[in-house]
Amino acid sequence: MKKPIIALYPSYVASEGRQQVLMRYIRAVEMSGGAPFLLPLTTDADIIETMVDMCDGVIFTGGDDAHPRHYGACLHEGCGDLCPERDAGEMAFAKQFLKTKKPFLAICRGIQLINIMYGGTLYQDINLERGRGLVHRQQPPYTHGTHGVKLNKDGFIAKIVGSDELWVNSMHHQAVKQLGKGLVIEGYATDGVTEALIATDRPFGVAVQWHPECMVDTDEASLKFFKALIKAAK
Numbered sequence: 001m002k003k004p005i006i007a008l009y010p011s012y013v014a015s016e017g018r019q020q021v022l023m024r025y026i027r028a029v030e031m032s033g034g035a036p037f038l039l040p041l042t043t044d045a046d047i048i049e050t051m052v053d054m055c056d057g058v059i060f061t062g063g064d065d066a067h068p069r070h071y072g073a074c075l076h077e078g079c080g081d082l083c084p085e086r087d088a089g090e091m092a093f094a095k096q097f098l099k100t101k102k103p104f105l106a107i108c109r110g111i112q113l114i115n116i117m118y119g120g121t122l123y124q125d126i127n128l129e130r131g132r133g134l135v136h137r138q139q140p141p142y143t144h145g146t147h148g149v150k151l152n153k154d155g156f157i158a159k160i161v162g163s164d165e166l167w168v169n170s171m172h173h174q175a176v177k178q179l180g181k182g183l184v185i186e187g188y189a190t191d192g193v194t195e196a197l198i199a200t201d202r203p204f205g206v207a208v209q210w211h212p213e214c215m216v217d218t219d220e221a222s223l224k225f226f227k228a229l230i231k232a233a234k
């Protein structure tokens with residue numbers, strides 16, 4: 001039986017000239033009935049168009065911080081590791097992909113990337129720019145949650161998971177600042193940090209700041225994000 005192709009955007013290790021994706025993303029897609037597919041790092045417009053046509057849905061994965069110039073800011077001292085090569089390839093792909101109505105699930109760097117692509121900005125470091133407090137950068141293992149997320153009651157994401165409260169892991173130090181146009185925030189951490197949003201220009205555009213792919217074995221709600229993506233991709 002043919003399965004929907006779920007393309008994953010890999011990280012790029014520039015020092016070694018190597019793309020890489022954590023197996024847990026691939027496994028989460030497999031567990032949810034999709035066919036995982038790794039995208040090549042390229043800025044070639046024709047290759048990108050071919051890839052966009054081929055995939056039925058996309059997962060924008062975690063990784064390095066996006067360069068702040070992409071949202072009109074200079075580098076803040078709190079900004080983390082950058083990867084200009086990935087920024088260039090992934091943003092070129094995202095720009096083309098977002099012209100379609102195909103579904104996406106964006107995770108960690110992914111929610112930040114999506115906010116940038118829709119014209120929003122980021123906190124380059126939560127502790128330095130918003131103040132210290134809630135732990136958003138937990139120690140491993142990442143299979144257990146460390147903070148709560150309150151979802152919009154009756155929102156799109158609350159319907160996916162069947163609850164308006166989630167307990168999530170947290171491995172980020174950046175977050176949505178000014179929200180991009182066409183996006184709606186659907187979930188906040190208890191300190192007010194944006195943790196979940198949706199894009200209103202397509203049937204399924206979901207972005208989360210945590211890592212559901214780490215919790216698919218132990219947390220039913222986490223698996224539901226991937227199942228919903230693949231259902232939308234069919």
Ligand SMILES: [Mn+2]
Nearest residue numbers: 136170189209
């Ligand atoms: Mn968090």
